[in-house]
Amino acid sequence: METRKCPGFQAAGVASGLKKNGEKDLGLIYCETPAAVAGVFTRNLICAAPVQLDRQRVSRGICRAVIANSGNANCCTGQRGMQDAVRMARAAAAGLGVDEKEVLVASTGVIGEPLPVGKIESASADLIKRLCPEGITGFAEAIMTTDTVPKVVSRRGQIENHAFTITGTAKGAGMIRPDMATMLCFVMTDIQASADVLQEMLKTSVEQSFNRITVDGDTSTNDTVLLMASGLSGATVAPGARQEAFQAALDDVLITLAKWLIKDGEGATKLIEIAVTGATSRQDARKIADTVAHSSLVKTALFGEDANWGRILAAVGRAGVPVEPERIDIRFGPVFMVQNGMGCGKAAEARATEILQQPEFDITIDLKQGDAGTSVFTCDFSIDYVKINADYRT
Amino acid sequence: METRKCPGFQAAGVASGLKKNGEKDLGLIYCETPAAVAGVFTRNLICAAPVQLDRQRVSRGICRAVIANSGNANCCTGQRGMQDAVRMARAAAAGLGVDEKEVLVASTGVIGEPLPVGKIESASADLIKRLCPEGITGFAEAIMTTDTVPKVVSRRGQIENHAFTITGTAKGAGMIRPDMATMLCFVMTDIQASADVLQEMLKTSVEQSFNRITVDGDTSTNDTVLLMASGLSGATVAPGARQEAFQAALDDVLITLAKWLIKDGEGATKLIEIAVTGATSRQDARKIADTVAHSSLVKTALFGEDANWGRILAAVGRAGVPVEPERIDIRFGPVFMVQNGMGCGKAAEARATEILQQPEFDITIDLKQGDAGTSVFTCDFSIDYVKINADYRT
Numbered sequence: 001m002e003t004r005k006c007p008g009f010q011a012a013g014v015a016s017g018l019k020k021n022g023e024k025d026l027g028l029i030y031c032e033t034p035a036a037v038a039g040v041f042t043r044n045l046i047c048a049a050p051v052q053l054d055r056q057r058v059s060r061g062i063c064r065a066v067i068a069n070s071g072n073a074n075c076c077t078g079q080r081g082m083q084d085a086v087r088m089a090r091a092a093a094a095g096l097g098v099d100e101k102e103v104l105v106a107s108t109g110v111i112g113e114p115l116p117v118g119k120i121e122s123a124s125a126d127l128i129k130r131l132c133p134e135g136i137t138g139f140a141e142a143i144m145t146t147d148t149v150p151k152v153v154s155r156r157g158q159i160e161n162h163a164f165t166i167t168g169t170a171k172g173a174g175m176i177r178p179d180m181a182t183m184l185c186f187v188m189t190d191i192q193a194s195a196d197v198l199q200e201m202l203k204t205s206v207e208q209s210f211n212r213i214t215v216d217g218d219t220s221t222n223d224t225v226l227l228m229a230s231g232l233s234g235a236t237v238a239p240g241a242r243q244e245a246f247q248a249a250l251d252d253v254l255i256t257l258a259k260w261l262i263k264d265g266e267g268a269t270k271l272i273e274i275a276v277t278g279a280t281s282r283q284d285a286r287k288i289a290d291t292v293a294h295s296s297l298v299k300t301a302l303f304g305e306d307a308n309w310g311r312i313l314a315a316v317g318r319a320g321v322p323v324e325p326e327r328i329d330i331r332f333g334p335v336f337m338v339q340n341g342m343g344c345g346k347a348a349e350a351r352a353t354e355i356l357q358q359p360e361f362d363i364t365i366d367l368k369q370g371d372a373g374t375s376v377f378t379c380d381f382s383i384d385y386v387k388i389n390a391d392y393r394t
Numbered sequence: 395m396e397t398r399k400c401p402g403f404q405a406a407g408v409a410s411g412l413k414k415n416g417e418k419d420l421g422l423i424y425c426e427t428p429a430a431v432a433g434v435f436t437r438n439l440i441c442a443a444p445v446q447l448d449r450q451r452v453s454r455g456i457c458r459a460v461i462a463n464s465g466n467a468n469c470c471t472g473q474r475g476m477q478d479a480v481r482m483a484r485a486a487a488a489g490l491g492v493d494e495k496e497v498l499v500a501s502t503g504v505i506g507e508p509l510p511v512g513k514i515e516s517a518s519a520d521l522i523k524r525l526c527p528e529g530i531t532g533f534a535e536a537i538m539t540t541d542t543v544p545k546v547v548s549r550r551g552q553i554e555n556h557a558f559t560i561t562g563t564a565k566g567a568g569m570i571r572p573d574m575a576t577m578l579c580f581v582m583t584d585i586q587a588s589a590d591v592l593q594e595m596l597k598t599s600v601e602q603s604f605n606r607i608t609v610d611g612d613t614s615t616n617d618t619v620l621l622m623a624s625g626l627s628g629a630t631v632a633p634g635a636r637q638e639a640f641q642a643a644l645d646d647v648l649i650t651l652a653k654w655l656i657k658d659g660e661g662a663t664k665l666i667e668i669a670v671t672g673a674t675s676r677q678d679a680r681k682i683a684d685t686v687a688h689s690s691l692v693k694t695a696l697f698g699e700d701a702n703w704g705r706i707l708a709a710v711g712r713a714g715v716p717v718e719p720e721r722i723d724i725r726f727g728p729v730f731m732v733q734n735g736m737g738c739g740k741a742a743e744a745r746a747t748e749i750l751q752q753p754e755f756d757i758t759i760d761l762k763q764g765d766a767g768t769s770v771f772t773c774d775f776s777i778d779y780v781k782i783n784a785d786y787r788t
Binding site: 043044045046047073075076077078110111112113220221296297300301303304306308309310311313314316317318322323325326338341342343381382383385386387389390 | 437438439440441467469470471472504505506507614615690691694695697698700702703704705707708710711712716717719720732735736737775776777779780781783784
């Protein structure tokens, strides 16, 4: 737990009454010094007020705090929504004594209902009082929606004898696909870097992590990933120099969080890496991996622990990429299920079924056409997914 | 039932032992005279042996019979699969005394297992003996997989005092999306037309029907639609002339069958038409309609009878089409749920919830950007869909 703290940051989470069940729903991260900040946001054209506000404010490059709520997405709420997002930031800024333009905002929950911003304003004094260096777990609880556990990942690294820390938290369990999702992620670090350098490194890491996961193929209106750097460690990342150690640690934090989102995906019982190899280009490999990872028929078969490779091949065939069916191999873990487009028989299926019973495994599709490849992460599609999403608002 | 007969055709269905439960699994349509024939097939690059064989044989323009089985797709079965498809056709041709190159083949069921073609050969004499003009219902039963009812639609029309008949049957309940699906459809008519004319008219009708439906967004390896014309009615459709009456009746048969496939979709409890209006182009409208119709989050909300319009807007926003969020209206039936990008409140939701409780309704998304529009048909996404597809092979 010790490593979860990140020098220069405090956090907290409280229950403000936005969630009907009385659980924590309002979180705050406070940067003791002005932090350099970078952000990546949803590409959905329907985007929530806090995303619109943050896009403006992140471009200033400095952040003093992030206030985030669950229970309401403040999306499709018109002009009032934008005013409410501003009021949320203002409540935090006033209590902390910082410039409100340096306070960022995030919301997650139901779309289209006005944000009860008065509850947030009423709770903000208590929220600020509870700030502490160990508060990130409370914050992580406050941003949960259908997540079943709070998710915090911390890593340490070193640049020229200066140790640094990266601590990140994320939420999101449905409406998740590449191009981000109903997910929020907040990452604190004590390295020294400019906002521009942070932005490049964050984009690189997001491409390796949150843009490689899918739960249900839906993207959200509120996706936000923020990276804040306090500079307190003495470790410095300059443009183009000594970035590797920090980039690797950042990738590790974000990939770990991304995989955790999938493991905790709505109704998910398994984490599956879909790898495509032997493609003509990385783009082709990605198209095929995405199509397989999104297929409802593949995902329900994985839930049923049924080594139904025919559905995988059928998904490959409709991905819009030229393939030579009679060359394709498919492996479940190390077990060949398909060789040269044909099934490997009942014995292979029996071995594959054992792999399907594991909580984590990989499926490799080898096109044998070229040298390019990639992989994405998905989960199975269970009865509970339908139950969770049929009853979400009731 | 009288109208189900189509002059010049006989049909039958028997149990050959391919289905473990002893139900009908082998069907035959016999054309008493050489029929002109047209075909539309899956665009999936992984396609089954019978599809490959039919593509060659339909190009000859003449058909004497179609033999179709359920319980095995004869797909990803390599050279043996093609030999088995040829043997199936040969068994029918020998018993009927027709040229085997004028016999078409269709298979549906599990992918990747060798076809037990011996069972089909053994059953073919009995199958031929049972041929009769009223046999289409037995044939329709023999091609069912997860379908719950056999589907036969018949329509009559008139061209210059000559009455004509169109009788079609279709199967398919999962792995269904635009660009066809795990679906087979066989249409008989007694009009007189060349194979070229039939092919054009069939393509037009398929575009209006089977290419506008989705159950789960997966496409199949075996999709086949065949149209056979005996010419016995005396009604003639010549190139470019007098096509309207026949085209309208053919559209009606195929659209009725397509909507029936959705109503009987795996686990489906509702048939929903997703209409997009006010788009800049028909292609844009279609992209948005498809994205909404495929969204697992939208479909589970529909199953839960939850008027969760936020998920619809979120799907619109990720469709890859430029939209102006603050102009969009959404109606459930006649009830406005969203006007100018914002929700219409609790009273509207209560009225919309009543509509959601109907077995059939439409959702209209008005972009208010232009004059183009289109619609697609989808179903809800239920717990039973997952159950059916997790356990399909067990």
